[in-house]
Amino acid sequence: MNDTYPQVLFKNRHPDRIATFEEYRAGGGYQALADVIARWTPAAVREIVLNAALLGRGGAAFPAGRKMMTIAEDAPHPRYVVCNADEMEPGTFKDRVLIHADPHLLIEGIILAAWSVQADRGIIFIRPEYENAARILEREIGIAGEHGYLGRDILGTGYSFEIVVHRSAGRYICGEVTAQINALMGKRANPKQPPPYLTQQGLWERPTLVHNVETFACLPHIVQNGADWFKSLARTAAGAGTKIFGISGKVKQPGCYELPIGIRLSEIIENCAGGMLDGSEFKACLPGGASTGFLPRQHYHVEMDFDALKKVGNRLGTGAIMVFDHKTCLVAATLNLMEFFARESCGWCTPCREGLPYIRELLARIEAGDGEPDFIPRLEEMKVHLYRSYCAFAPGAAAPLESLLAHFKDELQEHIRERRCPFNKEPGRGSAELVKPRFIA
């Protein structure tokens, strides 16, 4: 497979172990950093990233170069670079795989980004379930420092920068950048609406640049090979680079694959993931994590690109593809997702804190055979209202619900009409179990 698809981020990936510092360097690692620090201006780095059309890989797809450019040359110090390794979006595990494959790629990427905005300190914010990854990073950061890539006076240039690993205690909202900054400061991880923007007043009220793990990992390659090369990696004209797709669900070979942006969904499922499980037919997938919508069968051949997915009313998100088969009840799947969002809501704003449990309750009743026809218009209304929340969390939760209503309404109606889940072979599951919120504070 590696012959079919150029491997950039995964070029040092071994099936069973972590790429070492030496391996990384032997493959040209840290060359970009050495070049940049010796010969490039910070502005030149920002520019090449902009030209490479690198879109943030954390889910929001904001142009990385543009974000870097919002930190003014004369902005105050210390400046911070934060690597978002929270990765709590259900279905997403690419950052973990990337760190375990080639930690120095991430480290070099962070240093390059830091140089481009002349940052003084880097922080990797990592979820508690990734303790192994956290330890790997701490170890490899130490090694990079021993070789002069980190710390005081990097490579004798007078530029100093350090990276620390910050462990989270686990909450999905901590992945949202503004909430993450609060978490880093030892505050409750509620989001904070701009202005001020983080690049002006972020961590400790200083300019702060936050990117996803994968976004940082692209930087060394962009710097080394140029913007045009990076764009050429994609299959679509508008796209740029490769993307790490994490595929899970009803496929034969779930896992992480580095593939060109714009590759067709069908190709990913059939070529990389080994096709659907025996006896399973593709029904829908969430193309980019739990906060994207169900992509129905009619878009099976869609190009996995930010633009193309937008055109079919969906999002590439984190590129975490979760595949559902014809035997899976999507009402139950949506209920599960709503359970997740309701549990993880930070509780700051009303639509999310109260609206999600409301939606969850209605779906649970429908799934249990206690649904009423007037639940559907209410779901329709609330899915719109979720977009009026304080942060992007609740709109994310709206996506699966919205697509359920758009593409699978008959499935919903059938539940209500039949007063049972059509996928549930054993009747009488009863609503008691389902309606009871399962989360424990």
Next chain:
Amino acid sequence: MPKLIIDDREIEVATGTKVIEAAAQLGISIPRFCYHPALGSVGACRVCAVKVLEGPAKGIQMSCMLEAVDGMQVSTADREAVEFRRYVIEWLMMNHPHDCPVCDEGGHCLLQDMTVSGGHGLRRFPGKKRTYPDQDLGPLVQHEMNRCIHCYRCARFYQQFCGYRDLGVLGIGNRTYFGRTAGGRLESPFSGNLSDICPTGVFTDKPSRFIGRRWDYQRTPTVCIHCSLGCHAVTSVRYRQVARQEARMSAAVNGWFLCDRGRYGFFYASRADRPRQAAIKGETAGMEEALAHARSRLEALAPAAVAVIGSPRSSTEVLALTERAARLRGWRGPAFFADVGAALKVKAAVSRLEAGLAVSLGEIDQADFILIVGADPINEAPMLALALRQAAQKGAGVWVVDPRPVSLPFEFAHIPTAPKALGAVLGRLLRKSIEPAGLDGPAARFHASLPGDPASGPELPARAAELLAASRRPIIVCGTGIVAAEWVELAADAALLLRAAQKKAGLFYVLAEANAFAAGLLTQLDSTTDRVLKAAAEGDIQALVLVENDPFATFPDRRLLEQALARIELLIVLDYLDTPASRRAHVFLPTQTLYESGGIFINQEGRVQYSAAAFAGGTPVRETGGRDHPPRVYGSGLPGAAPQPAGQLVARLAGEEIPIDIRAQREYFSEQASRLAGLPDTERLPPDGLRLALRNISAERFKSMLPPVPAAESDDIEIILTERTFGTEELSTYSACLETLEDETFAGVSRQDAEALGIRDGDRIAIRTENGAVELAARVCDNMAAGAMMIPRLRRLPWQTLGKSIRRRDIRKA
């Protein structure tokens, strides 16, 4: 100044105004829960949604987060916005208990109003309601978490606005909880505001539970008289019982809030043991009979043998009529202050607070540097601490020069300074931070006369001088409790000097009692309580008339008091409190509280404020009726309504028979105190009161004396009697709910003195005095000046026996 259109009506607003406020200016009230003018916008509840038709971000937006910009067009009635707001209400009601009929917030509940006005009458949500356990938060605030709608106002107020750190946000999602780590009394002395600020009934007023509902109450705008700030309140009365007090918004004074002393200090007015009947020799008598008796006995005496003592807790009307009575009859007095020192200080403050210098409490937060000399805000005038915090939050440096271990709910700097050295420190600081070049004659001469740093002795923190030098709007806050009169004058000259140095300097005095300012205007320096009592003890005075004064609570020399009372023939007490003095009176005449009589109080910045009468008086129905249900008594007239305004009673004691109306009273005091001339009718006082147009007394400017710091350390330890937030202000000590909040009795000593005396923190010490030993616990304070001992004037402590200083050898471990 952006111009925008809201609901087809145009309005121009100040730059930075949020749409929710712009709409309010048009009279359009957009629903809100999380937004509060004092706490700002956080966009949490989402009920203030409007539709932006024209503007930078179109569509549904939160009007509290949205800054008004030019050309914006907003609809509050747009269908989409209304629909969304309806949902917000429905969501908030999902888990809200339907207990409005028994909820103490019922009738003034924002959620109730919004639910009704938003038309959410029927429950559609099929699920169960979430429930929470409640916490016991102490005697003032009742907690009922199930009613919470998660607007975060309480935590934002408690932590950010007030700076206290024991109540906050716990949990996450729809399990988010507002409370403490464990139940227990709230540490903030501003906790009562939680019941005002909570838009539903999570935090309600505990002492007024089960007394009445909002619509049952007679609600009256009043002024708080539990310190000299004169915060604005609303008093609620039901069935002749003062039931509750809430904050009344006043931009010039207290903003939106009240301290707990002020909020809960009113219980003296409706106490069961309040004396409501006149008495002669302890035997109940009719008011007329008692008055006639008192008058005839007074008339039998030579006028010079009669002395009158009043107090700054009385309204200006009472003070003025007392003064007039004494003057008409040739009686001695009235004395309003304990001794010449105390009177001088207030006089100094009153005479030096010229119009250009005085700043109001509401203006404090505009300062960029605040120097506090000899004042302990949280204990002497709690709302001042809150105002100071707002200034500090905006970046002002706050420095305290005080011997006591002052604590404030924000970061500040403290220079522990012996009381005698306060002036010298202030002088040195001024000298250091102001360049003499550019000062004109008197200011320059004054600057030159300021002391420089002494060869030896403590170094002043250079930072303080730097900050003061760099400041543009400094404020000097000066206390009058432990501060000598010279320093009070010096504080005014300091502010003048800063003005001369081109700074917009302000002056803010803290006085000892609610109406000290008026008493200061009316007092004569030769009649103070100590002089009167001395004369009585020596047999020169035969009759004492105490007008709303309990010297047992306020006078610092108990021995002299006892000697005087033992010697006199006639003690006439006019009061509304059951005090040791009123119990010893030969003739007792019950007076009305401010809630019944109304009256003018002048706060520490010379602001004249009228507190309206809240009810006609009389014994609360719940007492008159025994435990009857419904309570009833038969008879004519109001039971327990004998008390009369103290001013009227003194006037009648002095032989004036005509009932005195308010206007006449006002004339009396304006005729007497020329600086009050031109005082408008109370009916015409603006809502925020009126600051007296105090004239500049240029002759006195830059004349404050700077006696040198006493060089030699004396062997004596100076006693500093201090206020506490709870337990020392006379009237609020009658509130049962505040009793458990009172501090332990203690003697504060510096670490240095403690070591020299061989005492450790918590040790019990015995202080030998002429009147026997006083035993109490020592509190060793790091941040305290040496050579002084801090004693709170708590009732449980016989502080009146301690005198002004103690010899070291009279202090030992008990």
Next chain:
Amino acid sequence: MLPKEIKDRLEGEIKHVEHPRELAVDVMFAIQDHYGYLSDEALAEAASMLGMTPLELDELATFYTFTFREPVGKYVIHVCDSVVCWMNGYEPVRDYLCRKLGIALGETTPDGLFTLLPVCCIGYCDRSPAMLVNRRVHGELTPEKIDAIVEKCRHKAGKEVARY
């Protein structure tokens, strides 16, 4: 009281940073690992090290998934119940664990060994169904695998008890 070496280490780290609060999670984890959970006393101890009030630290302790304010078993099993694990057998795994341990979700076994909790996606969707035992992941769960994991914990705990 916290053993001196843990306390010294944490205080050293705290001294090292400009804003102690940023170490709140690290300190809570260290103290929780020692005491088993964040009791009121442990919370107060941690808070005072960080220059926070207990309430301020509690605001964080009650926010996060992996900080426990109530006693938990020696082994905390977090079973992932998010969408991929759900589709690949979360419910049977949960039911199996409940039966095996004799407890419901949210409960602790009477011997104080195991606490069973649901957790949302732990980022091992490619190896679902998955769970964590004391924050260590176990994927592709089957009854046999669960048996082995549980037995290993029991065995280890037994040995430790014997050692004391």
